Amino acid sequence: MNGRHGDTDVTGIVHEARGGMYVVRDACDRDWLCRTFRGTRTENGDETLVAVGDRVVVRPTDGDAQEEGVIVQVRERSSTLERKRDRRRNRSGEVTQVIASNIDQLVIVASAGEPPLNRRLIDRYLVFSEYAGLPALIVVNKVDLVEEGDLEKELEPYARNGYRTCIVSAESGAGMDQLRSLLSGKISAFSGHSGVGKSTLINRLIGEDRLVTAELSGNSRGVHTTTNAVMLAVPGDGYVIDTPGIREFNLSGITRENLRFWFPEFLEPMRECAYSSCTHTVEPRCGVRQAVEDGRVDAGRYESYCAIFETLEE
Numbered sequence: 001m002n003g004r005h006g007d008t009d010v011t012g013i014v015h016e017a018r019g020g021m022y023v024v025r026d027a028c029d030r031d032w033l034c035r036t037f038r039g040t041r042t043e044n045g046d047e048t049l050v051a052v053g054d055r056v057v058v059r060p061t062d063g064d065a066q067e068e069g070v071i072v073q074v075r076e077r078s079s080t081l082e083r084k085r086d087r088r089r090n091r092s093g094e095v096t097q098v099i100a101s102n103i104d105q106l107v108i109v110a111s112a113g114e115p116p117l118n119r120r121l122i123d124r125y126l127v128f129s130e131y132a133g134l135p136a137l138i139v140v141n142k143v144d145l146v147e148e149g150d151l152e153k154e155l156e157p158y159a160r161n162g163y164r165t166c167i168v169s170a171e172s173g174a175g176m177d178q179l180r181s182l183l184s185g186k187i188s189a190f191s192g193h194s195g196v197g198k199s200t201l202i203n204r205l206i207g208e209d210r211l212v213t214a215e216l217s218g219n220s221r222g223v224h225t226t227t228n229a230v231m232l233a234v235p236g237d238g239y240v241i242d243t244p245g246i247r248e249f250n251l252s253g254i255t256r257e258n259l260r261f262w263f264p265e266f267l268e269p270m271r272e273c274a275y276s277s278c279t280h281t282v283e284p285r286c287g288v289r290q291a292v293e294d295g296r297v298d299a300g301r302y303e304s305y306c307a308i309f310e311t312l313e314e
Ligand SMILES: Nc1nc2c(ncn2[C@@H]2O[C@H](COP(=O)(O)OP(=O)(O)OP(=O)(O)O)[C@@H](O)[C@H]2O)c(=O)[nH]1
Pocket: 141, 142, 143, 144, 145, 168, 169, 170, 171, 172, 192, 193, 194, 195, 196, 197, 198, 199, 200, 201, 212, 213, 214, 215, 223, 224, 225, 226, 227, 243, 244, 245, 246
């Protein structure tokens, strides 16, 4: 079979996006080096024209031995992972940027130590995953640095609410088989703070040092090692997308009004709130706050709710 039909168009998936150049892999696993042009059409309304994970149509350009082309069409995205640009717009004038598209699950990568476990960030990601209808998987790396039992206790509120969790160490290899099986057959985007070990984990999954990590680059903490999203095939099946570390996860679309619905464990106790419009923050006779007191709702999760609520505009 040939992915290229004579001189006709080729369809493929964007595996890498860097400085206006895109690597598109076709059905025959051939990589096309592509650009966009004024005639590139898109079925999406996002500011980002092409992102890693996009299904695109490539028109081969005259060329040499190398597969080169222009992207003529970007297919509709079934899901997107976006980030807000810090203050400045980027060169294409974008304020928000699609980092990855068409993903089956969001892998929230946290670390047990160095940097310490950040439950608040996990909760922000989970709010997004509920809002976007995107399945989430919580992966806590660097278990080699802590007591596994303590970590399990910290993750209990998530497991109790039906979220999948996976405790791993890219260093020791602990939990990697379980992680592999949770990624099988899916396109998974790895996201989380800088330095939690996203790239190190992916290198371990694919069995080679394809991605630059802080270890390899000698990067000190606080510096982002990964700067572009890249999609890689995991031996067996499935794809993983490495993404740059983020400081704060963008929650556009989430309001004070709808936030309560993205904490699944609130739905039951919410029915006992005295006011149907209860925000579960200051109102008397609040079912959710009662449930926190009884231990039916985890106090840390409730604190995250309040913290996120405060950051949202009225
Ligand atoms: N102790 C320990 N260190 C680890 C583990 N996994 C990764 N590290 C170290 O953590 C540091 C950061 O790893 P990276 O893979 O570069 O982190 P990242 O999440 O990709 O960071 P950004 O690309 O900046 O977002 C490196 O020094 C790794 O060697 C682990 O399981 N245990």
